[in-house]
Amino acid sequence: MGVDIRLVEQSDEDLTRWWRARSIGYLSGTQVGEQDLAYLREAMDPSRTWGAFEDGRCVATFRGFTQEVTVPGGRFLASAVVSGVTVSPTHRRRGLLTRMIEPYLRRAKESGDAMSSLIAAEYPIYGRFGYGPATWLTDFRIDTLRAARPGLPAEPDDGGRVVLADLERIGREGPELHERVRRIRHGMVTRPPTWWKRATGEYRLTESVWQEPYCALYLAQDGTVDGLVAYTGREVWKNGVPDSVLDVKDLLAATPAAERALWHYLCSVDWVTTINAPSRAPDDLLPLLVGDARAVTPTACSDHLWLRPLDVPAMLTARSYQAEGAVVLDVQDKDGLASGRFLLEAGPDGASCVPTGRTPDLTLPAAALGSLYLGDESAVRLAALGRLAEERPGAAFAADTLLRTSRRPWCPDIF
Template identity: 55%
Template sequence: MSLEIRTIGDDDLRGWCVAALTGFLNAPTLTDEDLAFRRKDRDPARTWGAYDGGRCVATLRSFAQELTVVGGAPVTADAVSTVTVSPTHRRRGLLTRMMANDLRAAKERGDAVSTLIAAEYPIYGRYGFGPATHTAGWLIDTRRTGLDPRHAVPEGGGRIDFATAEEVRAFGPALHDRFRARTPGAVSRSEQWWLRNTGAVRLSHDPKLDPHHAVYRSPSGEIEGLASYVYEAAFTAGRPDATVRVLRLTATSPAAERALWQFLCSIDWVQRVDTGRRAPDDLLPHFLGDPRAAAIQEIADDLWLRPLDVPRLLEARTYPVAGTLVLQVEDRAGLAGGRFLLEAGPEGATCTPTTRSAGLTLDVGELGALYLGDVPATRLAALGRIDEERPGALTTADTLLHTARRPWCPDMF
């Protein structure tokens, strides 16, 4: 029987959700409340399924997302999520077909880029995605931080108070918007995201977390930071041995960031703080008297980008100095390739198709990896992933594209 790829109709959502739960190794059941919530969160026209005789055996959906690019502008991205293929139907090209459909639709819609978080590194390069941000996690030994246990925090003024989940839903979206405007790689959050991540809605498969929320206010009373965390309480050999597991820490100033980390590292009974997913160049270890108290646990690729419109993408970001670069972008899928002249400067940039000879030749996924400034072009060239066609082009690319601070996407989607 042939396998049909199509977007879902009104009656398809339950079967589609069961297939997605199965693909992600969850139990294949969902309540009516789960279904009603997911219905609000899905655009059927962007929800793809593969059907084998009426049964959904593969899923992929996308949604409109704002991605912050270098310089702070938001670009509308085609965010790809919930990619699963049933173990009964794997390695028959279903992902490839669903992805081709979604990318083509995104291109026709006029989206400049697709985004996703990859469960496994080897899957998405073949579709033109490249790893554009990375994430790191630390485990902090609070006994070695060098923070003075007699000191009340915050050291530099301001104050920390607890907030209820309801209060977080009220001020959280504006705080996150201020944060993401200053963080290349950060993405927008939907209303459903806030409901689900503050406990207002708990789907059957969501972990049963009831986090504490600590808010930092600056000396002038502005909300500049929020840490949401849970305790893993324990007593070992009669002594307190608790862990703080940070779910999210959002800060719009280094003072807020410092105050919240120092607060979390100073809670009585807490012996260690698990930071969760942070930027790889996070300031955190250096907020501690002894940065070695923070032991790195994980560094991994995080947000992947798939350019769909090279001129629009390159014109959307900023550049520190003036420079000219000709890029030969190869795209097997025929969506975004071509030769482009980037004329960039601190006042803005233009990017147009050109017949000039290329400075660099690269696959569209490598442009995705370069775009947010995370990795220097010189490094990708050393790995054989970019060709320098004209001497000096790599240095120009590094000067124009690479950024002093690394981009970061704190969210999974």
């Protein structure tokens, strides 16, 4: 009997089968609770949520929706998300993912989406579908005793203040703050209402153990909420002295003053000797904000947001450029979605990108353009790896001058 790929119905029965299949793929349990279904109903786009069914059982899942990605310069570009991808162990490597993602990308292209985005559970899965890693994350561990040397101010000295906040206030103030922060940091993505409902415990899914976080806000001198932190704590004692640990869940700052004040606040919580701060930008200010930068150790570094170009001119004209210049890109795409030769003429005041018959400067696969797009990857590096070809000496260096950004892109969210 064949495997039938179809849209998931809104009935409890279909949603339960879909969620259970997803949990089997993610090894996150087989229980499906009422909260899971309520969350799924709110989060899913019924016109873009598919399941693969065989003998009445769901054996593969796939969820699409639209998110905005902040591109260099601060504009938001709509992107077709790939999420909730699983294939049950009984059906792996039979082409089910391919059968779901290829038509999805074709439809996204037809409906005018400039690109597609996802977070890859494993590095080797999505390159073949034209995606390249575009942002990276660093996990930091802070030794707070060392961080405090030669002495951190316990309170902001800029007229602002840090106040504790309950989850109700975070649910109210957080989304607006996030909107401000994502305008100034490329790589960030939309946080839908369901993201905040999970963060504040309104939805408690069976796949994760809920622990209510402590939360604090940074208020600027005029009372504006410029920063937010959510963290959990673990009480630990060693040889009669406190050795407790904080785990940062979220830290957003709209200004450097807020960022400084919130890290100083965390580093001065009594009893705490270790802070785990995962999912920060690789160029986070944190190490240089504390008294001794060596108190902040990177413990992990991993690729995070992957991009797949669909409309090259739309992507390249949406972002800004720090330098003036021109480059001819020959984009090669085995699926034909982003192929073409394009002349990009760009500068701080804007860019044009049009099809051209000129000799290319660089020939590159769509996945390489996905990696270069937010300014994090280097064309010189990709040339050295043989992942793009320089058709003219120095073309990769010239492309980097145009495309790279002074701050690295950052996307802390899982979606």
